Amino acid sequence: MSFTVTLRPSGHSFEVDDDERILEAALREGFAFPYGCRNGACRSCMGRLLTGEVDYGPKKPPGLSQHDIDAGKVLCCQAVPLSDLELEVREIGAARDLVVKTLPVRVVGLDRLNHDVMEMRLKLPTTEQLLFLPGQYIDILLKDGRRRSFSLANPPHRNDFLELHIRHVPGGAFTTQVFENLAPKALLRIEGPLGAFFLREDNDRPIILVAGGSGFAPIQAIVEHMFANADKRSAHLFWGVRTAADLYRDDQVKAWLESNPSMRYTPVLSASGPEDTHWQGETGWVHDAVLREYPDLSAYDVYLCGPPAMIQAAEAAFVAHGLPVQNLYFDSFEYGADTQEALAGNGGE
Incomplete structure (x- = not known):
């Protein structure tokens, strides 16, 4: 029935x-x-x-x-x-006309961004293209039928290859393979584009971007897309990590600021270690740092990407501080019980 x-x-x-x-x-x-x-x-x-x-x-x-x-x-x-x-x-009208494809890809680059994040670059066949929106993700289809989801860190206009930020999860079969065994030129299969986390371009509200850890990946795609399209909205990026070593694209973000005066950047450390004794920036939970700067969120669009605990805490706090629910967009990555690798969310774990 x-x-x-x-x-x-x-x-x-x-x-x-x-x-x-x-x-x-x-x-x-x-x-x-x-x-x-x-x-x-x-x-x-x-x-x-x-x-x-x-x-x-x-x-x-x-x-x-x-x-x-x-x-x-x-x-x-x-x-x-x-x-x-x-x-x-x-x-979501913008995503409706995109075609979800299953495609072969070739690994053309593996570069460590810090101690536990790898940039993986994937090349599509010359006869294929993947149309997507900034912030969406793809699934890597494993041979045993399982999937691993990773956000696209490149914007749609920078499409020579697909860029993923893969964090090594201890005990994770796929991420361990990426860090230890996967060689350039390896062949993989992907499905995408997927997800409803992407930049909305139908209004002029200022934007707050909140990334947790490697949830920076889709935020990078969104920011680069805004710059490429001369988006006039102001944007403030908050990046929450444990220690300063986890800010694996900190120099790149600071370079953005030099050429884009409408953007602001606030990194936040939640568990600073001995190597961070000279840190003078924000500490604590990243959503609290947002609220210290913006106690009234009623006029903003907010984009969140990170682990479920961060998303849930931020969602409740931001709505309580005036953010309309319809102006909150988020991508939460969750872990599978079998390997503790991210199953869906696309935050790049």
Whole structure:
């Protein structure tokens, strides 16, 4: 039996097959929903259930709280309809016309950016191109059927190769291979572009960019895209890391500032070590640093990319300080239980 999902406020509708998840059906039918991890952790695909019933199976998704359920929220990547539904969710027109492709790529470069982040450059076949939006991600398709998700760190106009920032996860099968065994010219398969984290270009609101660790990757793509397109909006980048050694593109960001006076940059250390004794910048949690600078966020667009704990803390704090929910865009990367590598989010772990 299939059920009809009607989207509000647009009135668009699509059919969901028996035991099919809402997000799967929406993407199959060409509707661009916000989504990230697709495993129920990142909350990017959350909508509001207006009428009807859904089921999540025996285990509630990790990103869905009892408060969310009581408020009528639904995680589209995990929810299976039990009836026809009316669902309030943001549709994303900009991503709808992009074609998701499965393509072979060749590794053409591996460069360490610091002690635990590697820049990987991938070359597409000469007969293919990948159209994407700044901030989106790709999946690397492993031979055993698993996937590993990484944000594209290059903007669409800089497309000689695809740039990924891969953080070494201890015990992670794929990231260990990248750091220890993968050789240039190796062949991989990818799928993309994926995700709903990308720069919105339909307004003139000033922008706050918040990166956690290697969540800097899609932020780099967004910033470079803004510069290339002479975007007039002001932008303030906050980059939260543990120690100064984790600011693996600090010099590049400072070079941006020299040629783009409308941009500001605030690095934030959460666990400074002995080597950071001369640090005079911000410390603590990165979202707290944002609020010290911007106690009223009502006039801003905010882009967040980092681990789930950072995203959840920042989301609650920023909304409490006036940020309209519709002006918050985030990409949360979650880890798989098998290898502790990132499954979806695209923050480059």
